[in-house]
Amino acid sequence: MTKDVANFRTEFLFILIGINDMAGLFTNExxxxxxxxxxxxxxxxxxxxxxxxxxxxxxxxxxxxxxPRIRLLNSMIEAVAKKHGADYLDLTPTFAGxxxxxxxxxxxxxxxxxxxxxxxxxxxxxxxxxxxxxxx
Numbered sequence: 001m002t003k004d005v006a007n008f009r010t011e012f013l014f015i016l017i018g019i020n021d022m023a024g025l026f027t028n029e030x031x032x033x034x035x036x037x038x039x040x041x042x043x044x045x046x047x048x049x050x051x052x053x054x055x056x057x058x059x060x061x062x063x064x065x066x067x068p069r070i071r072l073l074n075s076m077i078e079a080v081a082k083k084h085g086a087d088y089l090d091l092t093p094t095f096a097g098x099x100x101x102x103x104x105x106x107x108x109x110x111x112x113x114x115x116x117x118x119x120x121x122x123x124x125x126x127x128x129x130x131x132x133x134x135x136x
Contacts, residue, residue, distance in 0.1 A: 009046060012132055014089075014125065016054040018073060019111070023064045032076050039084035050132060053081040054089045060101040060110030067100050094124050 015038070021031045035053075042051060055074040059065045074092065081088040095117070097103040102110065106117035113121065 010049055011136075012050050012052070012129065013042070013046070014052045014054060014129075015086075016056070016091075018056045018077065019059075019065060022056075022069065022073070025064075028069070028073055028076060031073060032080055035077060035080045036084075039080065039086055043084055043086075051081075051084075051086040052089050052128070052132070053077060053086050055091045057091055057113075058096045058100060058102045060104075060107065062110055065111065071100075089128060091121075091124070094120065 017035075017038075018031050021034065026034075039051065039053070042049070055077065056070050058067060058070060061067065071092075074090065078088040078090070095102050095106060102117075105114065106120065107113055
């Protein structure tokens with residue numbers, strides 16, 4: 001996968017992975033190991049690309065993707081991102097309701113985004129991307 005991404009030779013790269021690994025019964029350690037490999041390979045293949053790792057989005061109490069595990073993984077993902085010189089973007093404040101879960105307006109099934117969810121995410125990423133560009 002990293003070779004396919006590296007072929008684009010882009011200035012900025014945003015990554016959001018891990019939610020399906022949780023359902024696939026990967027351990028937290030295996031998910032973090034995968035992040036380590038991906039970030040290491042990307043840094044070697046496209047060293048001048050600014051990489052931003054996004055947090056795993058909150059769910060709505062799904063048994064195989066519980067909020068406490070997502071919070072723990074996000075803290076681990078943040079540490080790995082920093083270790084590899086990538087930025088970390090915490091999407092939780094934007095996507096979590098007062099109870100810590102993603103609201104129905106943003107995800108009807110508690111996992112996949114609605115049109116409103118994608119609109120919110122796109123607007124947020126546009127803002128972050130504009131900040132990235134202005135810092136150059």
